Amino acid sequence: MTARHGNGSGRPAPRPNFGDRLTEAVAARESQIVLGIDPDPAKLWPAAVEATSEARARLASTLSEAEDAAGGVGETPSGSRAAGVISRLETAAAVLAHCRALVDAAAPAVVAVKPQLACFERLGAPGWLALEHVCEHARSRGLLVLADGKRGDVPVTAAAYGQALVSSTPSPFGPVSGLLADAFTANPLLGRDALAPMIASARAANAGAFVLVRTSNPGAADILDLELATGERLWERLAQLVDELGDEGPSGLKDVGAVTGATEPQHLARLRELMPHTPFLLPGIGAQGGDVAALAPAFAPGRAGGLITSSRSIANAHQNSGSSPPDAARKEAERLREQAWSLG
């Protein structure tokens, strides 16, 4: 926290920008791997579900005894609604247990985690609480937190997203801290003035933004690959915008990054040409079919120039091995780390 929030000496704190912080973190951990955290409640590690189920059984038995003692009648008219509230809390608790175990298993081989906000939002308020705890747990393991929500909106709302992700919100009751992520993903469709408040929030917190430039899904061709009147593709124009938006510090790496799908490695050389000092966030390894060896151009500005995200291939590694989920995740994360590090 010292490097990010000042040294408390009263003099202006040194302010390494996100590019510098990322460069340092990658060197210190000898890893360019980002653990994607996309929990699907239907595919949690069994131990996380069991722990929650046991807690529920204990609770149910206690409640049942209390009800018997009070001569209660069991299911009440509000029982179905209460059951919904309880199953939501249980699901969020199991998701949190799963994510903590996943972070613990992969931490030695990764530099950052990338929680997928959608996967927590779908569990409502308890899901958001689980997200906050997952971020805190990852920080306690020395990892950067990249909040993956791909937000984008008109300027006044973009400022609110900045507060939610990397800053705080003034209120009559005192400031309310947001997620305090080290970086977030952002959608550039609404243009420069819509990105600006999010990037300003990030910069003020020495945090970073990764802007969508060319994603890894097949449908990215529909819009991002459109040819403009100038002969460029839309993603080339977005790449220029991202290059302009970033500031660089002593490390030479900018504080505004780009999301560049690894399933289209033929684009990487061109993307690097358009954004020579921009960190790339490369999803699409593993479950989405990308190949680490094809990513070499991403690392031109140094190892921190290419962050490789992997979620399902780490979390679900046990499905293709005889190992326990944590052991299989640890091995797969380490395998990816070695493979990427050998390219740098």
Add this chain to the structure above:
Amino acid sequence: MTARHGNGSGRPAPRPNFGDRLTEAVAARESQIVLGIDPDPAKLWPAAVEATSEARARLASTLSEAEDAAGGVGETPSGSRAAGVISRLETAAAVLAHCRALVDAAAPAVVAVKPQLACFERLGAPGWLALEHVCEHARSRGLLVLADGKRGDVPVTAAAYGQALVSSTPSPFGPVSGLLADAFTANPLLGRDALAPMIASARAANAGAFVLVRTSNPGAADILDLELATGERLWERLAQLVDELGDEGPSGLKDVGAVTGATEPQHLARLRELMPHTPFLLPGIGAQGGDVAALAPAFAPGRAGGLITSSRSIANAHQNSGSSPPDAARKEAERLREQAWSLG
């Protein structure tokens, strides 16, 4: 709820799509006005802040008596963290009180509310809980709920957003309901396969999606106005995509809408030509500078073809009048309703 979730008779329920539901609601309420709910904790109605402050004073006094009785020592080492937790809860409580009062004031003149997710997310888990209560309160007043988060992501994540916004998530502990909104806003940058799971979730719930086509911020010109090699503007291509994605029912209005900024009324005729049966969500009235009378082309397919959103001009109406915040909000909402209805 019956129309949306079936009639319980065992026969297939009638399934009016979102376009039909919207048409009915606009006719029944004689309003095309959507109340935008973008609470800024620093600009809440005073009564909401006072109610929360009084509750805090009572709580503090009770805690202080208890501490005295126990011989406590006041501020503990974790006091600063606890203060942060408490100010977050208080802020969310005040935001909820403000939003409930705002909904109550404007309800008679509006057909729907549009909570801005960023404004709740920035208050963390308590903020999300407040959002859920605001949605429930609006439904209890007979209003549709349009969740404004402008989400968009690769297909597997888009499906998770669908669960979060209009559906539920399977889990070992039972299904977990999301916001169950009547519609949401979506970002089309990632293309058709990324929109598809969100639209499928919406359709299965008889809900709708409003896809960004041309927004109201000046920076929209940077990307959305780019000229393509075909001579079209990017927003024209997006309009075609949105037209193709929508299904229409007996009302003739499609279930996939478009967000079309009212600050560029010269575009509206062309947008209507490209999307003849699409409901338009028209932000930009009031605080952003749009003018209701310029919107007539939006209403070509009927009054429900153009929904006019207004947030700050309603919530802050008391700043330009001698009335109390609720009275001023009620009058401004009614003024907008009459003005728009007279065009239809």
